[in-house]
Amino acid sequence: xxxxxxxxxxxxxxxxxxxxxxxxxxxxxxxxxxxxxxxxxxxxxxxxxxxxxxxxxxxxxxxxxxxxxxxxxxxxxxxxxxxxxxxxxxxxxxxxxxxxxxxxxxxxxxxxxxxxxxxxxxxxxxxxxxxxxxxxxxxxxxxxxxxxxxxxxxxxxxxxxxxxxxxxxxxxxxxxxxxxxxxxxxxxxxxxxxxxxxxxxxxxxxxxxxxxxxxxxxxxxxxxxxxxxxxxxxxxxxxxxxxxxxxxxxxxx
Numbered sequence: 019x020x021x022x023x024x025x026x027x028x029x030x031x032x033x034x035x036x037x038x039x040x041x042x043x044x045x046x047x048x049x050x051x052x053x054x055x056x057x058x059x060x061x062x063x064x065x066x067x068x069x070x071x072x073x074x075x076x077x078x079x080x081x082x083x084x085x086x087x088x089x090x091x092x093x094x095x096x097x098x099x100x101x102x103x104x105x106x107x108x109x110x111x112x113x114x115x116x117x118x119x120x121x122x123x124x125x126x127x128x129x130x131x132x133x134x135x136x137x138x139x140x141x142x143x144x145x146x147x148x149x150x151x152x153x154x155x156x157x158x159x160x161x162x163x164x165x166x167x168x169x170x171x172x173x174x175x176x177x178x179x180x181x182x183x184x185x186x187x188x189x190x191x192x193x194x195x196x197x198x199x200x201x202x203x204x205x206x207x208x209x210x211x212x213x214x215x216x217x218x219x220x221x222x223x224x225x226x227x228x229x230x231x232x233x234x235x236x237x238x239x240x241x242x243x244x245x246x247x248x249x250x251x252x253x254x255x256x257x258x259x260x261x262x263x264x265x266x267x268x269x270x271x
Contacts, residue, residue: 022073024107025251026094026148027051028081028141029114031060034161034209037244038111039063043072045248050097050107052079052090052114073101081114081140082132087147094151106153109251112141112160112183119172130175137179142186155198157251160187162205162262168270180205184262191260200259202250207266209238233268242267 029035030051053060060076067074165177191201208228
């Protein structure tokens with residue numbers, strides 16, 4: 019009998035994280051996901067996953083607070099034992115994030131530090147804490163951005179953190195290879211979600227401009243990314259390792 023895989027997703031109560039959770043659940047994966055504040059939204063996602071016939075647990079986590087990671091790992095360990103009778107999960111998706119748009123000349127230290135804590139320090143030390151709970155032959159998928167390849171004014175600090183994550187991805191793949199753990203990084207292009215205030219989704223002129231700069235003639239939808247997450251975490255992508263995969267529909271070619 020095949021053991022059900024379990025994915026842990028940070029920032030899974032909305033946006034791309036929620037979509038990835040639902041796409042994975044629809045393919046037979048159980049889900050542990052984090053949310054920061056909105057417990058009601060998180061429980062609604064739990065209900066959706068259970069409707070798909072999978073188990074789901076939502077846990078609160080602020081990825082900017084690395085002092086909480088040891089306790090969070092303990093909570094994950096407890097939930098694994100309670101709901102699955104297991105000590106490890108199979109997939110880690112480092113998805114949680116924020117968007118800050120500010121020109122280089124106006125970016126404050128507070129903004130820089132916040133981006134660093136959420137996008138770089140957070141995934142670094144959270145993954146470190148969770149490694150004992152990640153099964154051998156497992157997968158880690160980090161989330162980056164198309165903005166590490168093309169430059170859009172106002173996103174320099176954000177893109178710099180994601181560029182660092184792309185470099186870490188290769189190092190993690192090298193260092194975790196002896197355990198059979200694959201590590202990749204997924205870089206979405208412009209996606210119509212509530213990320214960064216929902217500008218791509220809600221501002222028609224921004225949406226139309228980005229669509230005009232994309233080979234497929236539209237901006238991305240959450241399903242475009244959730245499906246790629248599921249693919250990269252699957253056995254079919256088992257020989258893909260230490261790679262940056264861009265899912266942007268061909269932006270700024």
